[in-house]
Amino acid sequence: MWLDFSAFLWITLKVSLFGAFCALDRTALLQMMFSRPLVAATFAGALAGNWEIGLLLGATLELYFLSEIPVGTIIPTDDTLLAMAAGGVGAALSNLPQSQNRTSGTLALLVLLTVLPWSAFTRKVDSWVRHKNGRLVDEVETALLAGPNLNRAQPSALNYHLHGLFNFYSASVVALGLMVMSSLLLVPLLLFLVPVWLQPLTDRLLFLFPVFGIVGLLSNMNQKRQLAVFAGVTTALLLFV
Amino acid sequence: MQCLGLAYAITPLLEKLYGKDPERLTRRTRRYLDCFNTNPYLAAAILGFFVHMESQSEEMGDQGLYLSSSLAGLYGAVGDNFFWNGLKPMTSAIAVMIFFWRPGLTAVLFLLLFYNLVHFGVRYIVYLSALHRGIGVLEKIDSLRLPLLRNIMGYVTTASLAVTTFLLVDYFDLKKGLGGNLAHLLVLLLVVGLWWRKKSGSKSSFNKQSEPV
Numbered sequence: 150m151w152l153d154f155s156a157f158l159w160i161t162l163k164v165s166l167f168g169a170f171c172a173l174d175r176t177a178l179l180q181m182m183f184s185r186p187l188v189a190a191t192f193a194g195a196l197a198g199n200w201e202i203g204l205l206l207g208a209t210l211e212l213y214f215l216s217e218i219p220v221g222t223i224i225p226t227d228d229t230l231l232a233m234a235a236g237g238v239g240a241a242l243s244n245l246p247q248s249q250n251r252t253s254g255t256l257a258l259l260v261l262l263t264v265l266p267w268s269a270f271t272r273k274v275d276s277w278v279r280h281k282n283g284r285l286v287d288e289v290e291t292a293l294l295a296g297p298n299l300n301r302a303q304p305s306a307l308n309y310h311l312h313g314l315f316n317f318y319s320a321s322v323v324a325l326g327l328m329v330m331s332s333l334l335l336v337p338l339l340l341f342l343v344p345v346w347l348q349p350l351t352d353r354l355l356f357l358f359p360v361f362g363i364v365g366l367l368s369n370m371n372q373k374r375q376l377a378v379f380a381g382v383t384t385a386l387l388l389f390v
Numbered sequence: 391m392q393c394l395g396l397a398y399a400i401t402p403l404l405e406k407l408y409g410k411d412p413e414r415l416t417r418r419t420r421r422y423l424d425c426f427n428t429n430p431y432l433a434a435a436i437l438g439f440f441v442h443m444e445s446q447s448e449e450m451g452d453q454g455l456y457l458s459s460s461l462a463g464l465y466g467a468v469g470d471n472f473f474w475n476g477l478k479p480m481t482s483a484i485a486v487m488i489f490f491w492r493p494g495l496t497a498v499l500f501l502l503l504f505y506n507l508v509h510f511g512v513r514y515i516v517y518l519s520a521l522h523r524g525i526g527v528l529e530k531i532d533s534l535r536l537p538l539l540r541n542i543m544g545y546v547t548t549a550s551l552a553v554t555t556f557l558l559v560d561y562f563d564l565k566k567g568l569g570g571n572l573a574h575l576l577v578l579l580l581v582v583g584l585w586w587r588k589k590s591g592s593k594s595s596f597n598k599q600s601e602p603v
Contacts, residue, residue, distance in 0.1 A: 181509075187485055290423060361584070
């Protein structure tokens with residue numbers, strides 16, 4: 150029913166070690182949108198052997214978490230880690246025998262149901278790393294004061310900066326590993342429990358995630374004219390398409 | 391954490407200016423470790439401004455640091471509004487729309503190419519402007535009309551979301567047994583109903599939490 154142990158371990162390692170680089174793009178490095186769920190889940194899916202289901206999961210999560218904005222001191226849910234875990238698990242399990250008579254919609258839904266409960270955990274991890282990195286500034290100050298000698302002081306500042314990046318990376322590896330392993334164990338069980346006759350419904354339930362995302366984004370808009378545009382476009386599409 | 395990144399970024403200049411005087415170099419490096427928080431993209435403007443000021447003299451560098459808290463707040467507000475509230479939602483909404491219209495890697499490519507073209511463009515322009523003009527970068531950022539662009543992007547985002555709502559029906563094959571227009575209408579009613587519930591303050595299951603720092 151489950152993946153064999155070596156495949157289980159290999160997928161977990163691959164997605165965690167490579168996926169954590171995408172997680173770095175989120176705040177610590179570059180911010181070139183490699184960390185967006187659409188990109189991260191597709192990449193994780195490709196790592197695990199099926200980018201198409203990764204892309205589906207990425208598109209679903211992209212809208213779902215888009216309304217969470219990292220403005221000011223707020224740390225939103227780490228949708229990169231969730232997307233990486235979902236994409237990797239979805240792709241790995243799409244080759245299981247019990248997945249063969251299931252469509253990608255059902256598999257994606259079950260993967261999301263096992264991955265999304267980790268949302269609060271990802272926020273805690275992000276917050277913990279930031280607190281830890283915040284203390285690095287004091288350590289750099291101490292190092293600078295301890296050594297007026299340029300050759301001692303400057304490399305230490307550089308090293309502490311890279312240490313902050315390493316903290317982000319290692320925390321992402323551990324968090325991803327935990328999420329991937331738990332989902333790899335739970336989803337096959339759910340696939341076994343959900344009857345095949347329920348599939349027409351489970352296939353379609355996935356559409357609720359983008360809908361929630363759209364609602365979240367619309368709620369963030371405080372301009373009535375934007376809502377008028379939404380109403381106008383949907384009415385035009387209903388009438389003319 | 392941004393102050394450590396700032397100190398890291400400006401270290402090559404400080405080494406060039408004060409490399410022969412280790413005590414001075416340490417003192418100047420410590421000055422750049424003060425609390426610093428702004429939008430990460432518009433931080434390029436502040437970095438350029440620091441380089442411009444510090445290159446002139448140590449006193450000018452101090453003046454630059456003194457002004458930086460106001461600049462950081464201003465750029466934080468303008469940058470967050472433009473990038474996080476405008477460009478990111480718009481690019482993502484269009485990319486998802488492309489995915490539900492034509493599933494494939496085009497959506498991913500669009501997201502990466504469009505976003506990075508704009509964000510690297512803005513970073514490059516504001517950094518160079520601050521480097522050459524110092525505080526004059528404010529005029530440059532003003533001339534970019536980021537708040538106006540953000541409003542336009544808001545409309546594009548909304549239109550993309552409306553089209554995506556429409557496309558979801560076809561992608562998830564919701565027409566089966568309902569008929570085309572009825573399925574579209576039901577999904578639209580669902581969106582409006584959930585939006586109304588969320589707007590009126592009800593704590594619904596899809597209300598997501600955020601962690602304060």
